[in-house]
Amino acid sequence: MTTLDIMLPYYGNVALMQAAVNSILAQSDPNWRLTVVDDGKEPDVPGWFAGLGDERVSYQRNEKNLGVTGNYRKCLGLVREEHFVMMGTDDIMLPEYVATVRAALAERPGTGMIQPGVQVIDGEGALSDGLVDQAKRRLYAPKVQGTLLMSGEELATSLLRGNWLFFPSICWRTEAVRTAGFRDNLEVTQDLALVIDLLVAGEQMLIADAVCFQYRRHAVSISSQQAFTGARFAEANRFFMDVADRLDAHGWPQAAKASRRHVSSRLHALTMVPGALKNRQSEGARTLLRHVAGSDHR
Structure with missing residues (x-):
């Protein structure tokens, strides 16, 4: 080998x-x-x-x-x-x-x-x-x-x-x-x-x-400005929605459904909300909460 x-x-x-x-x-x-x-x-x-x-x-x-x-x-x-x-x-x-x-x-x-x-x-x-x-x-x-x-x-x-x-x-x-x-x-x-x-x-x-x-896995510092902007979850949502459409077309409906729901990613965003609020990242907190609630899902 x-x-x-x-x-x-x-x-x-x-x-x-x-x-x-x-x-x-x-x-x-x-x-x-x-x-x-x-x-x-x-x-x-x-x-x-x-x-x-x-x-x-x-x-x-x-x-x-x-x-x-x-x-x-x-x-x-x-x-x-x-x-x-x-x-x-x-x-x-x-x-x-x-x-x-x-x-x-x-x-x-x-x-x-x-x-x-x-x-x-x-x-x-x-x-x-x-x-x-x-x-x-x-x-x-x-x-x-x-x-x-x-x-x-x-x-x-x-x-x-x-x-x-x-x-x-x-x-x-x-x-x-x-x-x-x-x-x-x-x-x-x-x-x-x-x-x-x-x-x-x-x-x-x-x-x-x-x-x-x-x-x-490094701890996320509560003083980190970038960590709580919600940008990573905006990217994640775009990814999950695109993948869902692709997997539907591929004939994998269960996988597409899981991608649209992306439950774990939404729960992760929820854990970040207190840090965003404490760090005065109000727009980041709103982005996180939209991801948690699924309000940006199609």
């Missing part, structure tokens, strides 16, 4: 990025290749990578900032293997991640997506189990013992009710993602859009219960 390509589109905190890279270096299965594409300008980063001395690690810095989607596209263009991971620069691979994913690929060669078991950690690296993650695990995520293969309208409906995936932990089939591509007009829903595109194209997802990845 081929080597696993690990792509790391980097921008931001240097220490967290270094922790992510060190977690890759500590993998029990050595059959991986790491490519880091630096979209920032931190002065000491190139030298740190040069000092690693591991031929499996390659590093390059963009001449100009490409932004999130642009850097994703560049990373995708650099993938050389049949499967890859687009890891977050503040996440952690537990030592058995590569071994777990490669074992899953041996079980189901050519699988479009593999979602292994994930722990959520906070900004300090401690295990975290907030309300949003509890709801995803208990209400929306399928119950898996060992592995479970899902696809089609069943999986699309499940994810549109509540997106329980962890994008940076997913292993993707390279050609499937290159065919689907990343969308220009999406940011917070880019991951779900890609998965829905792949499901419509006939790809399958293998879900494994083996916990081998840590996803870092």
Whole structure:
């Protein structure tokens, strides 16, 4: 079986990025290749990578900032293997991640997506189990013992009710993602859009219960102006409505219904309302409440 390509589109905190890279270096299965594409300008980063001395690690810095989607596209263009991971620069691979994913690929060669078991950690690296993650695990995520293969309208409906995936932990089939591509007009829903595109194209997802990845969820500061504008939910609503129309045309009425309702997204918006009010974001609070009430639904 081929080597696993690990792509790391980097921008931001240097220490967290270094922790992510060190977690890759500590993998029990050595059959991986790491490519880091630096979209920032931190002065000491190139030298740190040069000092690693591991031929499996390659590093390059963009001449100009490409932004999130642009850097994703560049990373995708650099993938050389049949499967890859687009890891977050503040996440952690537990030592058995590569071994777990490669074992899953041996079980189901050519699988479009593999979602292994994930722990959520906070900004300090401690295990975290907030309300949003509890709801995803208990209400929306399928119950898996060992592995479970899902696809089609069943999986699309499940994810549109509540997106329980962890994008940076997913292993993707390279050609499937290159065919689907990343969308220009999406940011917070880019991951779900890609998965829905792949499901419509006939790809399958293998879900494994083996916990081998840590996803870092940073707390939303009550003093953050941008967090409570409601902009992310305006984007989410456009996405869900567009997907509903598309899935109706595709002959997946249950998935289309789930997309129009997008219950989990609306509940998430509800949890943000107190912060918007406390932060004097009155227009943001109105945007959030419209999303919660479904008043902007067709």
